[in-house]
Every structure is written in structure tokens, then in C-alpha cells.
Amino acid sequence: MEMIWVLVADKSKAKLYKMKGRVGELTLDHEWVHPASRQHEQELTSDLPGRAFDSVGDGRHAMSQEVDPKDHEAELFAQELITEMEKAATSGLFSRFYMIASPQFLGLLRKKMGASLRDLVVDEVAKNLTAMDASEVREYLSGAL
Secondary structure (H helix, E strand, C coil): CCEEEEEEECCCEEEEEEEECCCCCCEEEEEEECHHHHCCHHHHCCCCCCEEECCCCCCEEECCCCCCHHHHHHHHHHHHHHHHHHHHHHCCCCCEEEEEECHHHHHHHHHHCCHHHHCCEEEEEECCCCCCCHHHHHHHHCCCC
16 A cells, blocks of 8 residues: 655644555654744854954954854754655655645755655645644645645
């Protein structure tokens, strides 16, 4: 029987649903929570960036960070989720994969995804459905199943 996995995610939480065959019941299998993605930026950074002198002249200015801490946490969470999905794909635990995520987070998931998982992606929905239950999520998949 064909096994279908559906990942529903945003930058701070994710749900994995599973379904046996295209007409099977969609059931919640696992949930992840990434609270660091919801923290305020000042809670993620221990200190303000330092100050630096200009290379020419007497001016001083605040140093900026290379990557926004909240964006960094979202990338870490996306990598965690994709790593789990790729392990399962390599083990042959599912043959069809659907991704439903807020638009920006969907882009992060795509960026982290390798070819083995990408080949199993049947459809993507750029919408945050993490607050919805299995029956509501299934409504968004009905056309793609």
C-alpha cells in the first residue's frame, strides 16, 4: 500500500501527517515545536553588536550582524525537519510527500531539500495551516491526491 506523508509547518512548529493510500484517513503522527523561532530578537542575542572605528577618519558606528537571529533559527528548524524527512525517504517509509508551509518557510524547506526527497514531492501549498486539524488539512490536499 502506498504511504503518503504530509508536512505542515511554519517557522516555529510543524506537524507530520500520514495516510495509507490516497483515500485513507489523514492522521497526525508527530509534532515539532521550535520555540527559539518565536523569541524576540533581543532574547536570541546575548549582547548588542560592538562598535567599530571607520577605516578612514574619526567616525564610529555600530557593527551589524551578518544574519538576523530569527532567520537563523528558522533555517535551523527547516534543516531539522528536512533531515528527518530525508532519512525517512531514504528508508523508503513513504512514496509521496506533500509540503504545506507559510510561504517564506516553504522557501527555506525547498532550499534545504536534497534530490532524493525532492523527487517524492507531489505538491506544495504556500499557506500556514499549522493551527488546523487533519480534516481541514486534507481539504487543501483533495485536488492534489
